[in-house]
Amino acid sequence: MNNSVSNWNHVLMNNYGTPPLELVSGSGAIVVDAAGRSHIDLLAGIAVNALGHAHPAIIEAVTAQVSTLGHVSNLFASSPVVDAAASLVAKVGDDSTRVFFCNSGAEANEAAFKLARLTKRSRILAAVDGFHGRTMGSLAMTGQPAKRKPFEPLPGGVEFYPYGDIDYLTSLVAVNPAETAAIILEPIQGETGVIPAPEGFLRAVRELCDEHGILMIVDEVQTGVGRTGDFFAYQHEGIVPDVITMAKGLGGGIPIGATLARGRAAELFAPGAHGTTFGGNPVACAAANAVLGIIDDEFCAEVTRKGAQFAELVSEIPGVSEVRGRGLMLGVVLDEPIAKAAVAGGFDHGLILNAPAADVIRLTPPLIISDAEIAIAADALKNLLTELHSQESSS
Template structure:
């Protein structure tokens, strides 16, 4: 009998290659493969399953809303959408009644919306970071500072120029080359797809100061870092910075497809009727799931993420072959002494732990935010074994 894994290549395009495993169920921070193997999920669908698998609050919210009202398009309003927009605005800029939200289906779409907002200022230049990642659609790819991902799809939308991540002096020089036509600076607080590389301390504040000085939009991509992943609801809040635009997705829906672009002040008024849209954005079922996520992620919950992140980082530092641990909260990069990350990921599956290799010498850990301390201890033990057996 053919397995799900075997059937994949016969029906799916080859943009992902054939996955090594087929998963059939999950509960909390663990998943079960079709052969019955149970694995600790230290990736969470790349920071998507913020509350783990089959969280009862999310399951209940989806089921209840699906029985009431499933889809309305953007021609009608629904209460889950309005409630979610209100709550996200309060988390973004408390007390600021200028905040407005655009809902979509993914992080790439959220960044497309932010790119369009920048163009609607009437200025064309957008400054993006080398090695940054903002998505794979043509617009979000234009903002992505990774030539290997861009080269097969050029020419991309024009007007994007790149700066070294963390170099405020270079940014100033770049702006001053044409300040009158510079619309925005976009960045990630932590570059996830490059290997979990945090912005240098103080860099976000320097970007905020430059945007204020030259009247630019500060756009912060929180697609991977948002929704308490780093221990604050938004990672930029660690530095006390308030962007003009923030994009998010991944953990917001706890597995359901949702993206959001939030803007405040004059940036919030740039879209007009007909200037942008998406059929499924703001879907009531998906918004109900996101509201359930916000119910769970309280200040106390965020405290627990920080504590578990510290535990995970400290234990990871003691694994032989790990030379550095970087990141924040439950978004960590384990820097290896050798370029063997992909091999460790493959061995990890055999040891019962799901990992990811965003760089040749980096393992990315983005487990569900509800992972227990016992599961962290066990995951570290399995990662240690995977490394030992890879280097043996």
Template sequence: MNKPQSLTQRWPETIVATYGTPPIALVSGQGATVTDEQGATYIDLLAGIAVNALGYGNEQVAQAVSHQARTLVHASNLFATQPVLDAGAKLIQRVGDESARVFFCNSGAEANEAAFKLARLTGRRRILAAEHGFHGRTMGALALTGQPDKQRSFHPLPAGVEFYPFGDAEYLRQLVEQDPNDTAAIILEPIQGETGVIPAPAGFLQAVSELCDEYGILFIVDEVQTGVGRTGTFFAYESEGIQPDVITMAKGLGTGVPIGATIARRRAKELFQPGSHGTTFGGNPVACAAANVVLDTVDAEFLAEVARKGDYLRRGIENIPLIDCVRGRGLMLGLVLQEPVAKQAVRLGLSRGLILNAPNENVLRLTPPLVISQHELDTALTTLRTILEELA
């Protein structure tokens, strides 16, 4: 009798190889700890790439999603539902501008596609995006992504996007002033996640905001990875005291249930009109039920605890061998290594019960669930030290 195949053995027989075959198959989780099909446990310092904000097995999320699925699982945007109105109102409150309006969709890429279309609706053609930025894999979002290796196979991409060095305010001003009357938008991430957790230099977001105000340009801030408390404030841009015209978000907003949002304010809020954009599943009641739990949970006390955990994690990391420096804020940290061994560290981590991520050969990215416990933090730090000491 043939032995049943594992999930990872069956994977390449069924799933397109966009990510290759996963090294392990996960079957359950609780808090910041997950369990694989063999029964082994791992402390997860990736959280589904900054998605599982409230961790695994959250009872409030499970109850809200279950109740909504039994009550009204889908209605489309042809009808109003309570969960989408509640989630939208809570996001407007977080932005601090009662005149802001929310477009719900299903992912970060879709949120950035909506922002791209808002820029087009200004009647101007140029959109300025940061080199090395990442905004998604769909064609519009990919056109905004400043990573030529990801774009190369998909040309021609939507036209009109030009790139500037992330953090160089003077270069950006010169680029704008080449044709300010045809510059529709400037887009950036407050912290570039996929490139290796690279924060914008102090004062850069403020300089971009002033430049946009000066020339009537939409300022689009991509908070897909940094939002929902990931950096210790609800939005990462809050640390600079600015107010963007457009905010895109996803990932942690649904703590694992797919949802995205594009928030438009000031000159951007009236650009979408009936028929100019849409989505079948955006504002799905079940997804919004999950988002409402997240938005109710991530309050001031919760954010202060995220900041505390981030500081604790940073302090525990900084004196580990092989660490050159630590970038980022809150529970979004990039460990810059002295040697290009990040991918080796990821493999060793799995063998020691720790899920890590390497956006490149020299950086480990840590984005654990925001609810990670003190015990899980301490265990993860001990294991990480062992791994890096071994590699050193």
């Protein structure tokens, strides 16, 4: 065992458990561990490394910025933060959009929670099994009791609806529409097993929110920045939310989050209402600008194509019952609950995998993964699952 893994528990808290191996370098969609083994990275730091590892555009942008101006706090302006915000406003396509930069998806959702509070309405409706972060406000909107219970009492006013059930959600709003501040949802629930919303659900939520003056908050932390083949996953249904939360792929590996609000939602924060010391850091925004300069419509079309190719190859593997998701955010549903064993066994097959559920392998590779790497990864996954099924049969 290498030193970083063996020393982990001596210096770090036990909230993650002990990592299975140490990664020491990466290039594109490939990472190398401390033993010198190469792996195709099908997790990308949990959908973070959108442009892969050591992308030259990010290296150049971050190096130039940190060599010039590293941090100024939010008391001063700098061009990287204004440029990044302007690019995001353009991506939304509504000039009333305003941006709040922070450092993570949880912080972005925390800001969205506070925006909802400023409507002076008391209710926030969130989806069962949804995941929005681990800070107290974002956790309050997370529909997973096991994550919530140890930290109760959480901020109040949050009620839960079955994900994708517009009839139930409509009836829940009807209990007290005048006090319903916001409805929050993910276009695809990533942490529950890559579960897309039913077709038409986002459009129906948009109509419901319009009818009652409710803020529609869409959590694009994992699905955004081209991950699903559109820059924002909500674009698949042709709607625009009132509030959009982002992080993960936005910085291509450099920590940054953002809360975008448009229309009346953009006017809720006043000076002093919210802030964060590192939000809008010039180096993080320089990285975001590099990412935003590359992930355009043509790039997203390639994500769609590669995602379809990957899904087709994986769906043909024995033991795979379904491949769901969009673009390069795929959930490989297995016939047997062996996903965690697949993650552990993947290291010996040159794969970095993730198991959000007992019978689901999540594939969120760098968006720049090549066709050849997709083919190699699918073949390796086939060999891995064949091996695991063989072990199951013999036991």
